[in-house]
Amino acid sequence: MVEKLIVPTVEKRISALFEFNRRKEAEALSKGKTRKPKLTITFAREFGCEAYPAVERLQALMENKTGEAWLAMDRALLQEVARNHELSEDVLHRLGERTQFLDDIISTFAPSWKGDKDYFELLCRHVVALASAGNVILMGRGSAIITQSMKNCRHFFLYASEDFKVRSMCRRLRIEPKEAKKLIQQKQGERDQFLRTALGHTPGDMSVYNLVFNNDRNSADKIAHTVAEYVMES
Numbered sequence: 001m002v003e004k005l006i007v008p009t010v011e012k013r014i015s016a017l018f019e020f021n022r023r024k025e026a027e028a029l030s031k032g033k034t035r036k037p038k039l040t041i042t043f044a045r046e047f048g049c050e051a052y053p054a055v056e057r058l059q060a061l062m063e064n065k066t067g068e069a070w071l072a073m074d075r076a077l078l079q080e081v082a083r084n085h086e087l088s089e090d091v092l093h094r095l096g097e098r099t100q101f102l103d104d105i106i107s108t109f110a111p112s113w114k115g116d117k118d119y120f121e122l123l124c125r126h127v128v129a130l131a132s133a134g135n136v137i138l139m140g141r142g143s144a145i146i147t148q149s150m151k152n153c154r155h156f157f158l159y160a161s162e163d164f165k166v167r168s169m170c171r172r173l174r175i176e177p178k179e180a181k182k183l184i185q186q187k188q189g190e191r192d193q194f195l196r197t198a199l200g201h202t203p204g205d206m207s208v209y210n211l212v213f214n215n216d217r218n219s220a221d222k223i224a225h226t227v228a229e230y231v232m233e234s
Contacts, residue, residue, distance in 0.1 A: 037132075037134055037151070037152040038068075038133070038134025038152065039134055039152055039153075039154065039231050040130070040131040040132075040134050040135070040136050040137075040138065040147065040150070040152055040153045040154070041058070041136070041137045041138070041153070041155075041156065041227065041231060042131075042137075042138045042139075042144040042147060042153060042154070042155045042156065043055055043058075043137060043138070043139045043140075043156050043157075043158070044139075044140060044143070044144050044155070044156070044157045044158070044209070045139075045140070045157065045158040045159070045215075046158065046160060046165065046188060047165070047184055047187040047191060048160065048164075048165025048166070048169050048184045048187075048188075049158045049159065049160045049164075049165060049168070049215045050158075050168055050215060050220065051139060051158050052074070052139075053220035054158070054220040054221075054223040054224050054227075055072050055074075055137055055139060055224075056072070056220075057220055057221055057223075057224035057225075058137060058223075058224040058227055058228060059071075059072050059137060061224055061225065061228040062135070062137075062228055062231075065228060065232055066135070068135055069135065070135045070136065070137065071130070071135065071136050072136075072137045072139065073130060073136060073137065073138050073139065074139040074140060075139065075140045078123055078126060078127065120198065124146055127143050127146050127147065128146065128147065128150075131143070131146075131150055131152070131153055132152075134152055142194070142195060142198070142199050142201070144157075144208050144209065145195065145199045145201050145208060146199070148208060154210050154227075154230070154231045154234060155208055155209045155210050156209055156210060156212070156213065156227055157209040157211075157212045157213070158212075158213050158215050158223070159212065159213070159214060159215065160214065160215035160216050161216050162184070164215055164216045165180075165184050166180045166181050166184065169183060169184060191203075210230065210234075211226070211227070211230060213226075
């Protein structure tokens with residue numbers, strides 16, 4: 001429920017996903033020339049940070065710089081893809097499963113994890129397929145960890161002070177500071193637990209990211225322009 005209030009609705013973005021898939025399939029069938037793998041960007045954040053405005057600006061910048069379509073995929077859209085058989089088949093058929101990475105990914109699942117491994121394996125397949133296709137910005141769901149071995153991926157992280165996150169959630173959800181603080185602690189705890197138990201990643205370990213941004217001190221425009229310049233030069 002919270003994600004639906006602070007992230008644009010999934011329904012408005014599904015058509016963009018279908019169109020992106022069609023373009024990628026057309027590219028794969030054209031001329032058969034070997035091309036350099038296209039870039040993929042992963043964007044992780046602490047709960048309460050304002051990542052989506054930066055990602056929207058980044059998507060527009062990357063489309064302008066590359067002259068190609070880019071797609072932003074967040075947790076809600078990935079989960080809708082996994083739930084919707086038609087969408088799921090479209091993604092995996094048009095983009096390819098790229099299963100060469102899956103053994104490494106699945107091996108990171110901690111034996112003690114009690115979550116739905118089959119469901120998360122399906123999410124991983126979509127993350128890897130999209131990341132392999134390139135021209136995608138992947139948000140959350142451990143995307144940076146899942147795609148660590150993929151050379152076409154660049155990883156970024158957004159953090160902020162508690163005061164910034166509390167004020168942000170109060171403004172976006174129209175709730176009181178006490179409620180916002182409790183919500184942030186709960187959701188961040190769930191994210192940390194997922195990374196720790198499912199992917200064996202230590203929360204707070206920034207070594208997997210290319211750049212880390214302080215949301216208190218960097219606007220959405222500044223973050224987007226910095227990331228775009230970084231990935232285009234790398």
